[in-house]
Amino acid sequence: MNKGLNINIAFLLRTCKKTKLWLKCSIRKLREQGLRILKIKEFTFVNDCFQIERNAVVGIFLRTPLIVLLFIGFFMTSCKPEEVKPSVIYDEQGGVFICNEGNFTSGNASLSFYDFKTHEVKNQIFYNANNFPLGDVVQSMTIFNGYGYIMVNNSGKIMVIDIDNFKHVATITNLTSPRYIEFISTNKAYVSDLYSPYITIIDPSSNTRIGEIYVGHGTEQMIKLDAYLYVTSWSFNNKVYKINSNNDELVDSIQVTKQPNSIVKDKYNRIWVLSDGGYEGNPTGQVIAVLTCINTNTFEIEKEFPFSSIQTSPTELKINKAGDTLFYINGSWGGRAGNQAGVYKMSVDASELPSEPLIPEGNQLFYGLGVNPQNSDIYVSDAIDCVQKGIVFRYNADGIRLDSFKTDIIPGGFCFKCRSNSWI
């Protein structure tokens, strides 16, 4: 047991070098007086500082009366020095991060967090914790080893955050247009990319890029199964690539229906690929959308489920934790699918596509889909006019609406943070 002092600092105005220097000197003085300082944390907002350390004793230091007001919260604490992560915990039972894409070339992407216990949503959590924006168009987020990897597509970078306090940890720069990340090991992860012909290899331990795998086309969603990585190539392509993660080599590819946009693996270790078939009037022609099941042992198509109408355009294939139930959004070009649009649920053993949606779209416009791995709750978003806070609707696995909340501009990707297991 060590007695010590935690210092929480929040700056009222922008931090300047002088203030920081002064702060360092002050802390040194405190140390000289024999106080043991365990941890120094910086907050962007004074509010956060108080909220987190509720029983804090607050000292207010005034440096230059006109320019800088400094707040320091003292908190007497006792903790074990060997504790690895003493960071602030906002959520007790986990929650879900929502990637708000923001508007292309506007740099207004943001991150929201919905707490499973309190059922509250916090918006702009990245900006609030770090005092700078995420960047331009957030495509997806994936959690690995306590860190969140956020693909900032049109800023050509990956933002790495601490998933407990949302603090920025590192930026992986010099990418082209990162879309998704799949972790191979603690030293290796693959990043797919829309506008470059290769998959980038990064090292999550150092957060640097270490190589590329050339595939010749833009890549989209990925799924890892044993030593192999299966990658869809969506934009104007019809391929699923197979990559050996031991030697980072492209070993095989299979042709599926045009524009495979999402991929999952089921309990039988098969992979499911959802192809939207392209759009009306595109130069390579539009075909009927197909859900394809691929046997990974033979790397051959096992089953194909063509959709009923050329007007439908399914996206966002997801699977529950047990790997036995698929979910997807079936939408349409200009709403022409009518009452067929909505979120569909399908067993991996089914012999045909479901005919009725689990959650009919009604007059909404469904955009992003997420399925909670803990309880199969369904999260589906509507971006409204795309220049205001979008809505996220939460349903249980049977399609009963539980609640809804507003996040930020164009909520798209969902990333679940589960406390009970080592969800990757």
Added chain:
Amino acid sequence: MIKLKSAYCLCLILLSTIVYGQGMTDSTFILNQVEIKAKRNINERGLNITKIDSLVIKKSANSSLSELLSKHSPVFIKSYGQGSLATASFRGTAASHTQVEWNGININNPMLGQVDFSLIPVYFIDEVLLFHGGSSMQKSSGALGGSVIVNSEPEWTKGFNADLIQTVGSFGTYQSYLKLKTSNNKILLDLRLFSEQSKNDFQFYNNANGLFNYENQQNSNYVKNGALLNTYYRLGENNLISVNIWGQMANRNLPPIMSYEGTGRDEYQKDSELRISGKWKLYKNKFKSELNSGFSKTNLDYFLANNTPLGMFISYDSKSNTQSLFNKYSFEYKPWAKTIIAGMVNFNYHKVHIFENREQTGYDKTRSETGMKLSVHREFFERLTVYGLVYSEFVDNSFAPLMPSVGLEFDVLKNQNLYLKSNFTRNYHQPTLNDLYWLPGGNVDLRPERGYTGDVALDYSFRKDASLTINASIGGYMSRINDWIIWRPGEYRFWQAENIKEVFARGIEATLSGRVVVSEFDFEFFTNYTFTKTTNKEETLPGDNSVGKQLIYIPLNKANVMFSTGYKGFKFSYNLALIGERFTTSSNEITRHVLPAYSLHDIYLGKEMFVFGKALEVQFRINNLFDLDYQAILWRAMPGRNYKIFVKISI
């Protein structure tokens, strides 16, 4: 005194034109040419027209029309930075709701519907008129916000004139302008050339990537070159034939936004335009007619490639070209002294080709527009003028509903220069070709946007010989725009165009300007203020929180203050632009989604002198005097304080 002299000279030139005009034609012609006059021409009454002072135009010779309008007009210019795309929002409407006419031909891009005002050099313009709201129906349909009319005007001074302007500015900016003009009684030739280039690598504080560093703007250099040839020919006493040819190219690299930290990009836009407008004006007793034909050809290439470790990977490579033909016949007939009947028939044809190389998408489409207009202006009891106008249009053989406009003007204090004006208009704006045919997302089922607008304005001017002039005006308007087109993503994750918003725009426009001459001091001032409230009227989408909220990027408040003084050839000018806060979300979220208000201060100090009998003008300018760090558009870096030296030689 030199300054005064030149001002008097200008007046003399104008007066001489008037006198000359009187000698050769009837009164209709004169009124159209008069700059300073007590009462407006009957067919301009009841209309809300702003004319930008010709001295201001001359003073802004080295700026683009976007800068001129943002400093001297109620139009809000949304600019991406120096030399970059600048679009207009007139009375709180979208960029495509401002129609721009150059020497009688429309220069809105038929694909995009908008005009890039940064590509119109003020040096190539002699006259700028703004037709607010429904008053724009005098010129064309479709201008739900208003029209910007830019014209070349002949200056019939005999002999040869030339002037040369050279500027050197911060961030490696160089501008050169040359004008050569020669004329006799019959023929006038006016050639103008310009060339502008800038490295534009200004330093800014980057608070968007977590590094909190000063950085230099990347990939933002540009080159612009242009030539304009105005030819005028007087045929007999009543005919004027003119041909205006304008060719221009602009190569602009496009900088990434502040949060970009990728592999590096090669992104550029290349614009080239050729525009020709020919006019034959005929002035007869009681009758004036004008035949106007024009041609315009524009190319717009956009290219985006990412530098990757494995070489350059092109993500976007589109080339587009548009060709348009314009034909218009208009007349004015004055059957009685207090009545003017005006009519217009036009036929325009647009051909658009756009192709994107990587995805191999694009479209080839045409559009034909036939329009007809008839209006009657009539003065009653010397103090009241009433007009009625009807406009009808066929677009691609489908008949758009009739667009009527009515208005009146009342001389409130008999001959004391106080006028009350009001008009009401129904207008339609056709979807742009991109809205209809863009792949993916264009929607051929789009309906035209429908606008209803009403205006009331008070105009006052006071003039005491040459020493004191004051002009003041205040006006209010209300517009309703239904079926406003927006783009939003569908399930395919690409954007598509839909008739979604129902918009209610209302506002106040006020200007006050004047000139005071006290002995050898010459003071001029100009202020304008606009209040623009443009809100979404109806909830057309479930969960929509934008009802009653201000549209994005339209400031509620905008004001300009200009003050200049001259003394013995020295000139000092101060310019203040105040832009209110702008929302970037349709629901007007406050947290992280508001661009704060900002004020920009520009000053210049100049001296006019004669060296070896040639007029020489030297100016030193400071823009953004207080080195303000601001954003006009989300996360687009803007330059801090910057300088410019301006030298002009006239022969």
